[in-house]
Amino acid sequence: MADRFRRWLAVWRRNALVWRKSAKTALLGGFAEPVFYLMALGYGLGSFIGQVQGLSYIGFLTAGILSTSAMNSATFEGLYLAYTRMEVLKTWDAMLAAPLSVADVVIGEVLWMGTKSVISAGLILAVAWGFGLAQGWLALAVLPVVFLTGICFGSMALVFMSFARSYDFFVYYISLGVTPLVLLSGVFFPLEALPEPVRFVTAWLPLQPVVQVIRPLVGNAWDWHMLQLLAIPAGYAAASLLIAIRRFERRLVQ
Amino acid sequence: MSTSSPPIVSAVRLRKCYGSQRVVDDISFNIERGEFCGMLGPNGAGKTTTLRMLVGNTPNSGGELTVLGRPIPADARAMRARIGIVPQADNLDPDFTVVENLRVYGRYFGLGRRAIDQRIPELLKLAALDDRAGFRINQLSGGMKRRLSIARALINRPELLILDEPTTGLDPQIRQNIWHLLRQLQQDGLTLILTTHYMDEAERLCGRIILMDHGRILADQTPQSLVRDHIEPHVLEVHGESVNAWRAAHPLNGPIRCEQLADTWYYYGANLEHLVKSLDGWNGLRYSYRAANLEDVFLKLTGRELRDG
Numbered sequence: 279m280a281d282r283f284r285r286w287l288a289v290w291r292r293n294a295l296v297w298r299k300s301a302k303t304a305l306l307g308g309f310a311e312p313v314f315y316l317m318a319l320g321y322g323l324g325s326f327i328g329q330v331q332g333l334s335y336i337g338f339l340t341a342g343i344l345s346t347s348a349m350n351s352a353t354f355e356g357l358y359l360a361y362t363r364m365e366v367l368k369t370w371d372a373m374l375a376a377p378l379s380v381a382d383v384v385i386g387e388v389l390w391m392g393t394k395s396v397i398s399a400g401l402i403l404a405v406a407w408g409f410g411l412a413q414g415w416l417a418l419a420v421l422p423v424v425f426l427t428g429i430c431f432g433s434m435a436l437v438f439m440s441f442a443r444s445y446d447f448f449v450y451y452i453s454l455g456v457t458p459l460v461l462l463s464g465v466f467f468p469l470e471a472l473p474e475p476v477r478f479v480t481a482w483l484p485l486q487p488v489v490q491v492i493r494p495l496v497g498n499a500w501d502w503h504m505l506q507l508l509a510i511p512a513g514y515a516a517a518s519l520l521i522a523i524r525r526f527e528r529r530l531v532q
Numbered sequence: 533m534s535t536s537s538p539p540i541v542s543a544v545r546l547r548k549c550y551g552s553q554r555v556v557d558d559i560s561f562n563i564e565r566g567e568f569c570g571m572l573g574p575n576g577a578g579k580t581t582t583l584r585m586l587v588g589n590t591p592n593s594g595g596e597l598t599v600l601g602r603p604i605p606a607d608a609r610a611m612r613a614r615i616g617i618v619p620q621a622d623n624l625d626p627d628f629t630v631v632e633n634l635r636v637y638g639r640y641f642g643l644g645r646r647a648i649d650q651r652i653p654e655l656l657k658l659a660a661l662d663d664r665a666g667f668r669i670n671q672l673s674g675g676m677k678r679r680l681s682i683a684r685a686l687i688n689r690p691e692l693l694i695l696d697e698p699t700t701g702l703d704p705q706i707r708q709n710i711w712h713l714l715r716q717l718q719q720d721g722l723t724l725i726l727t728t729h730y731m732d733e734a735e736r737l738c739g740r741i742i743l744m745d746h747g748r749i750l751a752d753q754t755p756q757s758l759v760r761d762h763i764e765p766h767v768l769e770v771h772g773e774s775v776n777a778w779r780a781a782h783p784l785n786g787p788i789r790c791e792q793l794a795d796t797w798y799y800y801g802a803n804l805e806h807l808v809k810s811l812d813g814w815n816g817l818r819y820s821y822r823a824a825n826l827e828d829v830f831l832k833l834t835g836r837e838l839r840d841g
Contacts, residue, residue: 288640291639292639295632299628367625372637375617376613376641
């Protein structure tokens, strides 16, 4: 197991080193944009809305922005950047010429995607903390939750990416998958505003449970029921990871 | 070549099928320690597929394969810790410097920081990149990138180095430079396998040629014996606008074999002197009279039709 972990870490460290070299611009995309949304929508729109579920609107929105930012950074990494490494730079070929297996490469990549989610959501959390939108030590528990979120959405993006023949293909995933998911998962408004059948479906998709867990955590509240909710993204993560490994074994080692 | 030590590569009736197509069709060969073996063949002959099977990046459909004593593909990952692979197209990390490329690659082999830092100066020296250590990849010339790819493949002190078309697309000086590096590696005791489209490259470097076509091995011997066994000793190539008139005026006699490839006529035989003399006085003819080489053998054994794709 230690040997296996060392191999995953070698893949992880390669991506971490690339990220470090362009950290300034990378941060701008993963951090500045969601903070602008949080501030503009939270204070601007919030001034018309008043309280939502006992929270100020910006307080309500904080959990949604944290969750979507975790999802987006892992998704972007799993689609565009991983595809670039596989198909354009042939980084994966170089790894597979070394004593690494396809599973090692995929798991190392997914661990990195979880890390990317922690970085972008972590910075937003720090800003939210500064503005008093997150409080208490329990808010730090958001970090392992967004790590799981990154693992989950990173693996899902990789499964989709494994079918890709060009970058254009990813528009389907973003437009038909990610965007509706964000709009229907209780990010911008409470789920009660949605019709019952829609709520039933999104409760079984991985973003909504993440938002439902992060929202109380940001406010320093704990409930054992949260672990039950996290079983959904964990299940998606495990299933997607296995499928992604199989898919890339077929695509790369044939 | 020692007969007592087990072969580096042993392939017995190795086969690879994609659907009903047999890309590699029951080939058997051994490669011994210290050999420099070239795999030649036209596009689609099965060379690259054979290499991919050798390193465990493609499972074989039939036959048995061991590399460094390990069954492939079952133990491929562990075996790859002891070999080096230089890919056809450079896949260096463009975001990294020369040293970072070596360091990151060394980590894929599970090498510790100290082992890597010790190895890097040796590799930079070998690849003559000492003064480029901190350069980014896009600041390197094509030849430097190739040398770095070779150096990178040596990070783990491999027992076998596999190179897929190592000098394709490089200019003549750089090819000479790469050849020099590869010969040096063989002298240091490394076993090397390469594929190439360049006959001069194979003739210069390889002590042994495996000539493949349609997934089968057509010949497996030294370059010298290939030329001796498969082709007449001399070749005359003739082309030019009056070639047909010349041919009509000088019908062939004696044991001379004649073939046409595109606009050029090739004559093969032990004695072509009279044919060469008959070219005197013909304007608009260009010719070359020379000893037969590996390229002639290649064209004879694999046919002259154009292979695309």
